[in-house]
Amino acid sequence: MSNTMKFLVVDDFSTMRRIVKNLLQELGYNDITEADDGNSALPLLKSGSFDFLITDWNMPGMAGLDLLKAVRADEKLAKMPVLMLTAEAKREQIIEAAQAGVSGYVIKPFTAVTLKEKIDKILASRAAA
């Protein structure tokens, strides 16, 4: 794995996608695809061989929570690491995301260090499993 990993970054704001993309590149991940909501992300996930999904929650069309549920419900995608990167801060939402099988949850605004920590942690736990 490591820097050959394929990332899909899903956010309705192109600036946020660029920021995440830049941070991922700084971490050495260069294979990054973007999508602007769950509806456009899901076909990409199903047709591509992505290793890691980073998604926002609040998006027009299919929200991040629904995308997470769709990923976990798909036999081929079910085990994919999914990091939620969102401004949604209600406890019930975080609990719901955890119950839906989110691998990590980062609240916006976030720092590069936090994003790196969470990605590393998710990858470490996957490697140990």
Added chain:
Amino acid sequence: MAPNHPDTEQFRAQVAALQCALDGGDAAAFRRAFDQLCEQMHVELLAELKHVTASAQSALARFSADARLDALAGQDVPDARKRLTHVVNLTDEAAHRTLDLVENSGPLVDEASRGAAQLLETWASNPPRDALATSSWVVRAVAFLERTRTDTDVLRANMSGLLMAQGYQDITGQIIRSVIGLVDELERILGKLVEIADGNEVTGVVRALPTPADWEQGLGPQVEGIAVSDAVAGQDDIDALLSQMGGGQ
């Protein structure tokens, strides 16, 4: 006056007193009964007049509020929508401009760092032993310095660009303030209309709590002063919550 009006009995008694005084030829009693009747009529008239005046005032206030509401709905609210869309566009442009400049600057910094490291490494691991070797190293060093000087000029221009890109805040701040003013006015007018309809002063609005259907689609960022109940305080709070649940972070 309706037959079941509460004052009917009173009027009946007053008319009977008038009739009695007239029949008895008692002018003083007739005058007293007549005065009482007039006073009673006066009170009734005043109450009716008050009611009519209040209705007229209320109708005028409603007309004025309705007219302003029409103007707000027809012109100011669509304008506000356009203004806020302009804010989104301006912030989007500024963010992209900033990202462009950062992305353009990154390789220049990397190149300067790499070039300096290579020169230092050559000097440290294989110090030039003769004039020719020294001259070759110096030529490389000079080329590096020339390149770096050009690159730092570009970096300086990029930093200036980053500074200028922040100018959006002035414009967006003004636009957002004007929309806040519009929302204030709308709130006042709607409160006034509710007050006229109910006859009660509107002192506050009860905010409906978000339902699970709302928050499953997303509630948006937390904003100071608009409390979403049960919100986490930050990343540490989320990490602790997920830890308690035994899940990943």
